Amino acid sequence: MTTESLPRTPAELGLPEFPVEAGPEDPAVHHVRAKLDREIRALLAYEVGTRSGADPEDLHQMRVALRRMRSVLKLSGGLVGDGAEPVRAELGWLGQSLGEVRDYDVLIEHLREVIADFEVRDQPAGHRLVSRFVAERAAAKRRLTRALSSARYSTLLREVSLLIRDQEAAAEVAEESHDLVAGLAKPHRKLTKAVRALPADPPDDDLHDLRIHGKKLRYAAELAQTSAKKKRSKRIKTLIRATRDFQTVLGDHQDAVVAAERMRTVLETADGEVGFVAGRIAERERVRRAEARAVWRESWAAVDAAAKALHA
The missing domain is CATH 1.40.20.10 (CHAD domain)
Known part of the structure; x- marks a missing residue:
């Protein structure tokens, strides 16, 4: 074709x-x-x-x-x-x-x-x-x-x-x-369960999975907002904003993890000058990863509060 x-x-x-x-x-x-x-x-x-x-x-x-x-x-x-x-x-x-x-x-x-x-x-x-x-x-x-x-x-x-x-x-x-707003409870429960299952210092892959759960909740909220009346629509807007921030934090974390891994791969075959630059970048990504890990639970708390407010 x-x-x-x-x-x-x-x-x-x-x-x-x-x-x-x-x-x-x-x-x-x-x-x-x-x-x-x-x-x-x-x-x-x-x-x-x-x-x-x-x-x-x-x-x-x-x-x-x-x-x-x-x-x-x-x-x-x-x-x-x-x-x-x-x-x-x-x-x-x-x-x-x-x-x-x-x-x-x-x-x-x-x-x-x-x-x-x-x-x-x-x-x-x-x-x-x-x-x-x-x-x-x-x-x-x-x-x-x-x-x-x-x-x-x-x-x-x-x-x-x-x-x-x-x-x-x-x-x-x-x-x-079919109540699309009530349907938000399911992706919220899944996200909550995933958060509670994490250890104090979660593996990188688990935080990436958490971001995916958050994205599903956000997209469900975007759909539900069109069916909601004024008061609930306003609360859903707050939830969408919170999930967007949550995704940004965990997205920065994942980007840092991927970039650092790419730099480690480069170091296996790079010449001295490129290897030096790759090493510097890998160190920066380590710092960026740590910064995201320091704040992700705070952004999760905002998501959780916004989701619970819908059913208050």
Whole structure:
């Protein structure tokens, strides 16, 4: 399948001219369909920039749209029909390709910022270090471009649009009671359980898993906010803000862990000058990791308080 034959606009996917809307009085299924509609439109809008690579933010936003769709389908996919889980799995396939390139973008941008603060005499070695990751990123980008040009991707887009357009499936559950705000209790419980299971000095991987739990709660809150009336909507907004801060802290921690590990890998084969720069960066990442570990429980407390306030 050629790029030209891929669906490139909402209209080509059979979606309505204007985005699907849902308000507090609408049933939960309408909110799920509206959320999927918004995110598939965002994904299509950022695809062009993702392909060109002119601005890494396009790829980032495309990935965010995809992850939001996956989260919605995980939490409430049953409302839009039996096809939700297969679609969620296929979104995961695409997410792997997007995530690989995004991880390089984050690493490269951070390394360039760090190296810019080094002495002038060390910067050429720093640039040689970064060039390694630029080359690896280019290979990952080629793999992503192939994925975006594939029949599999085209099929995925059409399957998402079918979930949005399937009025018959939506009608079957429209009269059932599904409280999206009450549904926030489940991801909050999972996050709480994960926090309580951690030792005083958690392993890096456990904190990364915690960030994923927090992201699921945030995306669930974003969906629930559209169905909530004014008072609850305001409280959900507080929860969204708290989970965003929580993700930022743990995201900084994970970025530091990854960057330090990359530098250790570089040290295995680097020449003296590049190795010296890599060692300096690894030490900086160790400090950044420690800073995030010092404050993550405080940010978690804000999330917990905001979630509990919803049901007070």
